[in-house]
Amino acid sequence: MDHAEILHRCFRCGYCKLPGNHVDLNCPAYLESRFETFSPGGRMWLLRAWRDGELEASERFQRILFSCATCANCTEQCVFPKFKDRLLDVFAAGKAALVEAGRVPPAVRDYLTAVFDHGNPFKLPPKRRTLWAEGLDLPRFDGQAYLLWIGDVGAGDPRGRQMARQVARVLQRAGIQMGILGPDETSDGNEAAALGEGELFSHLARQNIARFRERGVRRIITLSPHGFNALSRLYPAHGGDFAVFHYTQILARHMDRLAPPTGGPPLAVTFHDPCYLARHNGEVQAPRRILARLPGVTLQEMDRSGKNALCCGGGGGNYFTHLLGEGPDSAARVRVREATATGTAVMLTCCPTCLAMLESAAVSQNLDGRLRVCDLAELVMERLDGCS
Amino acid sequence: MKDHGAMQRIVRELAAIVGDRHVSDAAEERYLYGRDMGTMPPAPPDMVVLPGTTAEVQAVVRLANRERVPLVPMGAGLVLSGLTRALAGGIVVDLKRMNRVVAVNDVSRYAVVEAGTSQGMLQAYLKKHHPTLKHSLPDAPPMATIGGNVLIHGSGHMSCAYGFHSDMLNGLEVVLPTGEVARIGSCAVSDYWFARAPLPDLAGLFLGWAGTTGIVTRLAIKLFPRYPFNDVAIFVADDPAVIPDVLGRLTAVQVAEDMTAWMTPKPAWAAGHQHVNICWGGHSREELICKRDLLRAAVRDYIQARTAGFMPLPPPLKKRFTRLPDSQLTTFADVRKGGGFEYVGAIMPVDLFAAAYRLGVRVAEARGVAYSLGARIIGANHCMMFFFAYAFNRADDADVARAQGALEETNREVIALGGIPWKAEAPAQQAILARMDPSTRELMARLRRAVDPNGIMNPGNWETER
Ligand SMILES: Cc1cc2nc3c(=O)[nH]c(=O)nc-3n(C[C@H](O)[C@H](O)[C@H](O)COP(=O)(O)OP(=O)(O)OC[C@H]3O[C@@H](n4cnc5c(N)ncnc54)[C@H](O)[C@@H]3O)c2cc1C
Ligand code: SF4
Ligand code: SF4
Numbered sequence: 001m002d003h004a005e006i007l008h009r010c011f012r013c014g015y016c017k018l019p020g021n022h023v024d025l026n027c028p029a030y031l032e033s034r035f036e037t038f039s040p041g042g043r044m045w046l047l048r049a050w051r052d053g054e055l056e057a058s059e060r061f062q063r064i065l066f067s068c069a070t071c072a073n074c075t076e077q078c079v080f081p082k083f084k085d086r087l088l089d090v091f092a093a094g095k096a097a098l099v100e101a102g103r104v105p106p107a108v109r110d111y112l113t114a115v116f117d118h119g120n121p122f123k124l125p126p127k128r129r130t131l132w133a134e135g136l137d138l139p140r141f142d143g144q145a146y147l148l149w150i151g152d153v154g155a156g157d158p159r160g161r162q163m164a165r166q167v168a169r170v171l172q173r174a175g176i177q178m179g180i181l182g183p184d185e186t187s188d189g190n191e192a193a194a195l196g197e198g199e200l201f202s203h204l205a206r207q208n209i210a211r212f213r214e215r216g217v218r219r220i221i222t223l224s225p226h227g228f229n230a231l232s233r234l235y236p237a238h239g240g241d242f243a244v245f246h247y248t249q250i251l252a253r254h255m256d257r258l259a260p261p262t263g264g265p266p267l268a269v270t271f272h273d274p275c276y277l278a279r280h281n282g283e284v285q286a287p288r289r290i291l292a293r294l295p296g297v298t299l300q301e302m303d304r305s306g307k308n309a310l311c312c313g314g315g316g317g318n319y320f321t322h323l324l325g326e327g328p329d330s331a332a333r334v335r336v337r338e339a340t341a342t343g344t345a346v347m348l349t350c351c352p353t354c355l356a357m358l359e360s361a362a363v364s365q366n367l368d369g370r371l372r373v374c375d376l377a378e379l380v381m382e383r384l385d386g387c388s
Numbered sequence: 389m390k391d392h393g394a395m396q397r398i399v400r401e402l403a404a405i406v407g408d409r410h411v412s413d414a415a416e417e418r419y420l421y422g423r424d425m426g427t428m429p430p431a432p433p434d435m436v437v438l439p440g441t442t443a444e445v446q447a448v449v450r451l452a453n454r455e456r457v458p459l460v461p462m463g464a465g466l467v468l469s470g471l472t473r474a475l476a477g478g479i480v481v482d483l484k485r486m487n488r489v490v491a492v493n494d495v496s497r498y499a500v501v502e503a504g505t506s507q508g509m510l511q512a513y514l515k516k517h518h519p520t521l522k523h524s525l526p527d528a529p530p531m532a533t534i535g536g537n538v539l540i541h542g543s544g545h546m547s548c549a550y551g552f553h554s555d556m557l558n559g560l561e562v563v564l565p566t567g568e569v570a571r572i573g574s575c576a577v578s579d580y581w582f583a584r585a586p587l588p589d590l591a592g593l594f595l596g597w598a599g600t601t602g603i604v605t606r607l608a609i610k611l612f613p614r615y616p617f618n619d620v621a622i623f624v625a626d627d628p629a630v631i632p633d634v635l636g637r638l639t640a641v642q643v644a645e646d647m648t649a650w651m652t653p654k655p656a657w658a659a660g661h662q663h664v665n666i667c668w669g670g671h672s673r674e675e676l677i678c679k680r681d682l683l684r685a686a687v688r689d690y691i692q693a694r695t696a697g698f699m700p701l702p703p704p705l706k707k708r709f710t711r712l713p714d715s716q717l718t719t720f721a722d723v724r725k726g727g728g729f730e731y732v733g734a735i736m737p738v739d740l741f742a743a744a745y746r747l748g749v750r751v752a753e754a755r756g757v758a759y760s761l762g763a764r765i766i767g768a769n770h771c772m773m774f775f776f777a778y779a780f781n782r783a784d785d786a787d788v789a790r791a792q793g794a795l796e797e798t799n800r801e802v803i804a805l806g807g808i809p810w811k812a813e814a815p816a817q818q819a820i821l822a823r824m825d826p827s828t829r830e831l832m833a834r835l836r837r838a839v840d841p842n843g844i845m846n847p848g849n850w851e852t853e854r
Contacts, residue, residue: 008726008728011728012425014530022508022511023509034485036420036421060415080722083722
C-alpha cells in the first residue's frame with residue numbers, strides 16, 4: 001500500500017474530528033457512526049493493523065474506509081505539519097489496495113462498473129446526457145472562450161439538471177461565450193480517484209484531456225466543485241494544462257454585466273460551502289462576492305462556514321453509494337438543522353452534489369416548506385428576473 | 389469469561405437498549421478500543437456500546453451486573469496511560485454521544501454538561517452563548533471530555549487561580565455499579581447545581597477512581613469570567629533550584645490564571661533553561677499592565693541580580709502562547725516522526741521541582757529517549773503537576789519499550805521522592821498502593837466492595853486486594 005510508511009505517525013489525538021472553532025463534530029463519517037473506528041485517526045490505525053495482518057478486510061472494514069466523504073476536514077485540522085497533507089492520499093491508497101484485492105462494498109463496485117461501462121455512474125446513454133440543456137440554445141464547443149463542463153451529477157440527477165440550467169442561463173446572461181461537449185462528456189473521474197480506482201481515473205483523465213485538445217479547449221468553467229477539483233488539480237499530472245474555473249469564480253467577476261438588480265424583497269440566506277471548493281481548493285470568497293452584489297440579500301453564516309464547513313456527506317462517492325446513511329446523524333441532516341438555526345429560510349450552495357444531498361435531507365428532516373435549499377445561480381436568476 | 393453464545397445474546401440485548409447502530413462486537417472496534425496512544429499493551433473489549441442517555445447507561449449497567457460482565461467507562465480515551473483498555477474484557481462504554489450542554493447559570497457561574505461533552509465543544513458553546521464566561525481548559529486535545537478530565541483530577545488554564553479541575557466540580561449525576569442513579573452535591577437536594585458544600589462530600593467516591601466506582605453521566609463545573617484582555621510573560625532562569633522560590637513569589641501576587649514551567653532540550657535556544665509561562669487577564673489594558681507590573685516586582689531581585697529575567701516576546705509568539713487549547717504538547721508525539729508519546733504526570737509539592745527536573749533529564753538521557761519536561765502550578769504554589777513526557781516511534785517496538793522503561797522508572801522515582809503519579813497506569817497504581825497507608829488501602833477496598841459488589845467496574849484498575 002502506498003504511503004504505508006506514515007500510518008504509525010497518527011497519534012489519534014482527534015483534532016481532525018472537529019472544525020477549527022471546535023463547535024461540533026466535523027468528520028461526517030465519525031459524526032454518523034460515533035465509533036472511533038470511523039474517525040480519521042481510527043482509519044489510520046485500522047489500515048496499519050490490516051497492513052500488519054492483524055485485521056481482515058471484512059465488510060465492516062470496507063465500509064469504514066469507503067464511507068470517508070473525502071471532505072478534507074482532517075487534512076485541514078490535523079496538527080502535524082506535512083503529515084496532514086497526506087491524509088487523503090493515505091485513505092485513497094487504502095481504498096486502492098482494497099480495490100486491488102477485490103474487497104469493496106457492492107455499492108462501490110456498482111459505481112465503478114457503471115462508470116467503466118457507461119462513462120458515467122447514472123448509466124446515461126450519450127443522448128440523455130444533454131437532457132439538462134434542452135431548450136437552452138447552448139452550442140457545442142467550437143472554439144468559444146470557455147467550455148462549460150457539467151459533470152455527472154449535473155447531467156444525471158434531476159435536481160442537478162435544474163441547477164445546471166440556471167448556471168448556464170446566468171452565465172449566458174452575463175455574456176460568457178461558451179460551449180458544451182454535450183453527449184461527448186463523460187465522467188471527470190473525481191470520485192473514481194477518491195474511491196481509489198486510479199486506473200479508471202487515469203483512463204478518464206487521458207480521454208477527457210485528449211477531447212479538450214482535439215477541440216482546442218483552453219479555458220473551462222465547471223458546474224461542480226468536484227469537476228473543478230479533478231480538472232484543475234488532478235489533470236495536470238496527466239498533461240492537462242487548461243485554465244479551470246468554478247462557475248462562481250466567473251460569475252463573481254462578471255456580476256456587473258448582469259442587468260443591475262434595483263432591489264428586491266429583503267431575504268436572509270445562509271450559504272453552505274462545498275468541500276471541493278472551500279477546503280480542497282481554498283475558494284470561499286467567490287460565492288460571497290456574488291451574494292454581496294444582490295441587493296436585499298443578507299448572508300447569515302452558519303457556525304461552521306468556509307473551511308470549517310460541515311460536509312454534506314456526498315463526497316468520496318457517498319452520493320452514489322449511500323454508505324453514510326440517511327439517519328438523523330447523517331451529515332446532510334445535521335447540516336440542514338444547522339442552517340435553520342441561523343433563522344433563515346433559504347440555504348444556498350453551489351454544487352449539484354451538495355444541492356441534491358441537502359434538499360433530500362431537508363425533506364427527511366421535515367423541513368421542506370420551512371427551508372428552501374437552492375443553488376446560488378438559481379437565486380441570482382430569481383433576483384434578476386424578479387427585479388428586471 | 390462468557391461463551392460466544394452468551395456474548396451474542398448480550399450484544400443483542402445491548403442493541404435493544406441503545407439501537408443496533410450503537411453497539412459493535414466487530415473485530416475493528418475490538419482492535420481499536422483495546423489500545424490507546426500510550427505504551428500500555430493492548431487489552432481488547434468484547435464489545436463497545438455508545439449510550440445516548442442516562443437511562444440507557446443505567447440499562448447497560450444493569451445488564452452488565454446481571455451478567456457479571458466488566459464495564460469500562462470511556463470519554464475520549466486520551467488519558468494515555470491505558471485506563472480505558474478492557475483489562476478483563478467486557479464492554480467499553482464510549483460516552484461521547486452524551487455531549488449536550490444541559491444548562492448554564494450565568495449568575496452563579498456554572499455549567500451542567502453531559503459527561504461526554506468535549507472540552508472544545510463546551511469552549512465553543514460558551515464563546516457563542518455566554519461570551520463573558522469560560523471554563524478551565526486542559527491542554528489535552530479538544531475532544532477530551534469534561535467527564536474524563538474532571539474525574540481524573542485534571543488541571544488546566546485556570547488551575548493556578550482555582551486548583552484542580554476536580555476542585556471546580558459542583559456536583560454530578562452518576563449511575564452506580566448496581567444501576568441506581570445518584571446525584572452528588574447540591575443537585576441532590578436542590579434544582580441548582582451550585583456547590584458540593586455543605587453536604588457530606590460524596591464526590592470523592594468518584595474522583596481519581598479511574599471509572600471503578602460508577603459511570604458519571606452529568607457534571608456541573610464552575611465557570612469563570614472571561615477577560616477581554618489577556619497577556620503572557622515567560623520568566624527564564626538557568627538554575628532549577630531557584631524555581632520554587634520564583635514560583636512562590638509569582639503566585640504570591642495572585643494575578644495569574646495559569647503558570648506552567650517547561651524545559652526542553654530542543655530547540656537549541658531553549659535547552660538548559662527553565663521557562664515559566666505566566667498567563668493573566670484583565671478587564672482593561674490598565675488592569676493588564678498593573679498585573680504585569682505586580683508580577684515583575686515580585687521577581688525584581690532576580691532581574692537586578694541578572695540571574696534570571698523575562699524573555700522578550702514578540703506579538704506572534706504571545707499569540708501562540710495564549711492560544712487555547714495549546715496543541716504544542718500534542719505535536720510532541722511527532723518529534724521523531726513516530727506518532728507516540730506518553731507522560732508521567734506527577735502531583736508533587738513544588739519544593740521537589742529541582743529534584744524532579746534532574747530525575748527527568750537523567751532518566752531520558754540514560755535511556756536515549758526524546759523528552760520534554762514541565763510543571764503546571766496548582767493553586768498558589770500549593771502543588772504542581774510535573775510532567776515527564778517521553779516520545780517514541782510507534783513503528784519501532786524497541787523504541788516503545790525504551791519509552792515504557794523510562795515511564796516505569798520515572799513512576800518509581802517520583803514515588804520515592806514523595807510525589808504521586810497522576811492517572812497512573814495499572815502497574816503504577818500498584819506501586820502507589822504498595823506505598824499507601826494500609827488503613828487507607830483497606831478503606832478503598834471496603835468502599836469498592838460496597839459500591840460494586842460484583843466487581844464489574846473497570847477491573848484491573850485500583851485493585852486494592854491484589
Ligand atoms: C497532548 C495531551 C495533553 C494533555 N494535557 C492535559 C492537561 O493539560 N491537563 C489535563 O488534565 N490532562 C491533560 N491530558 C491528559 C488527558 O488527555 C486529559 O486529562 C483528558 O481530559 C482525559 O479525558 P478523556 O475524555 O480522554 O478521558 P478518558 O481517557 O476516556 O478516561 C480517563 C479515565 O476516566 C474514566 N472515565 C472517563 N469518563 C468517565 C465517566 N463519565 N464516568 C466514569 N469514569 C469515566 C475512564 O475509565 C478512565 O479511567 C493531556 C493529554 C494529551 C494527549
Ligand atoms: S490524523 Fe492528525 S489530527 Fe487526526 S488523530 Fe491522527 S494525528 Fe491527530
Ligand atoms: S476526509 Fe472527511 S470524512 Fe474522510 S476521514 Fe477526513 S474528515 Fe472524515
